Amino acid sequence: MNIILFGPPGGGKGTQAYNIVKNFNLINVSTGNLLREEVKKKTDLGNEVKSLIKKGILVSDVIINDLIKKVLSNEKYQNRIIFDGFPRNLNQAKNLDFLLKKYNQKISCVFSLQVDKESIVKRLIGRQNCSKCGLIFNKFYNPADKSDHLCDPKFLLKRSDDNEKTILSRFDTYLNITFPILNYYKKQNLLHEINGMINIDQIFKEIQRIMVSLDA
Ligand code: AMP
Numbered sequence: 094m095n096i097i098l099f100g101p102p103g104g105g106k107g108t109q110a111y112n113i114v115k116n117f118n119l120i121n122v123s124t125g126n127l128l129r130e131e132v133k134k135k136t137d138l139g140n141e142v143k144s145l146i147k148k149g150i151l152v153s154d155v156i157i158n159d160l161i162k163k164v165l166s167n168e169k170y171q172n173r174i175i176f177d178g179f180p181r182n183l184n185q186a187k188n189l190d191f192l193l194k195k196y197n198q199k200i201s202c203v204f205s206l207q208v209d210k211e212s213i214v215k216r217l218i219g220r221q222n223c224s225k226c227g228l229i230f231n232k233f234y235n236p237a238d239k240s241d242h243l244c245d246p247k248f249l250l251k252r253s254d255d256n257e258k259t260i261l262s263r264f265d266t267y268l269n270i271t272f273p274i275l276n277y278y279k280k281q282n283l284l285h286e287i288n289g290m291i292n293i294d295q296i297f298k299e300i301q302r303i304m305v306s307l308d309a
Pocket of ligand 1: 128147178181254
């Protein structure tokens with residue numbers, strides 16, 4: 094089964110991807126994480142995209158499509174993918190369909206997490222990512238403590254694009270460029286809209302309920 098987690102920045106995609114990975118035999122493919130890895134390793138690609146990520150500007154479709162092609166052509170990922178943060182525009186969605194066909198795969202469903210702008214800003218301002226285990230916390234609403242986070246607090250980092258100016262620009266990009274592609278998936282009967290403002294466990298229960306009802 095391949096699924097798409099769709100939603101605004103800070104909509105909870107990373108958190109739910111983590112829950113899905115723990116409970117299903119799937120692999121999280123976050124294009125944002127793949128790009129940040131390149132930045133960390135200071136590769137040519139990383140150097141090329143670093144300032145775009147910092148400013149919250151989408152990187153080129155050529156770069157993204159190339160990353161996705163590497164994933165889809167890799168047997169390890171065959172029918173086991175959670176797409177997180179991809180596709181971000183119609184061109185990427187169409188290219189995904191082209192590649193899925195080429196590698197004899199399909200999308201089983203698209204979960205769209207709905208969260209309002211005010212909550213997004215509050216969530217992202219307080220977001221902390223553990224650079225060691227990958228867990229995501231929030232300084233205000235869901236602070237890491239010893240019962241749910243075993244790594245040293247020094248690994249909890251704020252992302253370079255989680256500042257108010259960039260958050261607002263990322264949200265605008267989401268509304269104007271990314272959100273419209275939901276229609277593309279609605280027409281294919283793949284779309285499941287989820288209230289992303291209820292608590293994390295309840296959201297996951299809803300996702301789980303839908304996933305177990307799908308054939309593959
Ligand atoms: P994310 O971790 O999904 O919030 O992505 C962080 C940043 O990485 C975005 O603001 C973009 O600069 C870049 N990025 C991630 N995924 C994509 C994508 N599918 N298309 C274009 N840019 C992306």
